[in-house]
Amino acid sequence: MAFYPQSGAERITFLKSDNFDELSKKLAKAFGKKMINIYGECQASFDGRIKSFIPWGHRVIILKKDGSFLMHSTEGVKPVNWQLPGAGEFSFSVEDDQLKIYTLRTKTKETMTTHFRAIHLVFLYDAYDHGTLNIYGSEADLVKYLTDHPGLIDETLQITQTEYETPVGFIDIRGVNSKGETIIVEVKKRAATPEDGHQLKRYVESLEEKDGQKIWGYLVAPSFPSKVRNYLSENNLKAVEIPWEEIFPTVTKPTTTLDDFLE
Amino acid sequence: MAFYPQSGAERITFLKSDNFDELSKKLAKAFGKKMINIYGECQASFDGRIKSFIPWGHRVIILKKDGSFLMHSTEGVKPVNWQLPGAGEFSFSVEDDQLKIYTLRTKTKETMTTHFRAIHLVFLYDAYDHGTLNIYGSEADLVKYLTDHPGLIDETLQITQTEYETPVGFIDIRGVNSKGETIIVEVKKRAATPEDGHQLKRYVESLEEKDGQKIWGYLVAPSFPSKVRNYLSENNLKAVEIPWEEIFPTVTKPTTTLDDFLE
């Protein structure tokens, strides 16, 4: 059992400075070793795949050990500015009485420049994380489930292959029906989109051309917008609605341990 | 000019407690009003579109005013766990000598449960940000540029429409060549993919069927993997390589103000 601030407080190193010059040196020294956290008022510009500029505002900046750079605003899950891991150059300096952070990602030649005119809090976090994220219910899991329950797709379906490669892409499931006709199945975890319909049609056409015989295309998804349903029916493709949330029921009692989770 | 910690330090409110019970009450009170920042050792589970579990590790958690929940680990730009804005329920409690944070997003019925067994730092950040991100060089900008320079696509191209809707999707640019034949153009900011080729072919086929005349399909992108180039040429589609970074040159001197940026 552990309470703040008694335990682990040594993992936090506050950087108190009354001038940006000293602060920039401390930051440069810490970069790559510990997670740098800066809370303050900044503006920033990014230049690479696009150009962007964001004017002054209160934000959180996190510089991770791998060179990831995050700038978070007051709303939303997505950062307002960021730099991917693999920073080649990183510099901290003072310019016009402002703390300037410049990063260059070598691989893509993308730069990001941030200026702070006020800093409310800066500290280093000595963090370690070796936990691996376990995910259950991905598309691969659904395909696995359907392999055990082919009747959900078609009563007479016998699955012969999964992850079958064609010249135009991978097909999730391949099999035959009672008449010996080939069935291919595209599985989606989320609501079907027009793109899914087109993709399936492409697979069917490609295989029909190659094998010279009728191919049945099935699209499996939890829901079908009417536009998509129409497209499928017009193109002699089948829509199979499977409510995954019923098959992989939600856990009503929040799990707290890995054992609970795997249950 | 402003230096930490003199200026703006009042925007930071440290929550010091020697027990999680008191802390959980303070957090509940602050939720939705200020940004909550928690640094500590946690594990978490998510249950919704998928199920996931991540075991103990040192992480940063940020709860934004709009209900966004971020859990960041020591690497990468993406959070290891998160909850989108629109949290319906939020609770802070103590369970097994651990601080427990539970959130339910009403709309999607997705839950996330986080347990802290050690907290290294907790504080509130009173942040305001009204800055709007300005972006230059998006796909829309490229289409606009090509509208002014159609010769880059085809010497005789005359553009008649942009963002043209077809039964199978939107076409970026539509026009005619000197022979009066129809040209459609798909514009991509990034390297072309096989999917882009298929999409273009679909557009062409759909329009040829509808109009009963030959349609020329062009794919514009900064680079083409050979596989894609082959597919296009096999299907009588044209690849136009345009290095956007030369047309929208990078800014060598980092910009610092909005005026500099717009230059």
Add this chain to the structure above:
DNA sequence: TATTGTATTTCGCAT
């Protein structure tokens, strides 16, 4: 609200 398409998509996996 539901649908649609873009994205500095990010990320992981296969080649």
Add this chain to the structure above:
DNA sequence: ATGCGAAGTACAATA
């Protein structure tokens, strides 16, 4: 390293 497709994609624009 590059190509390729999935993602709890997130998010904005649109109907």
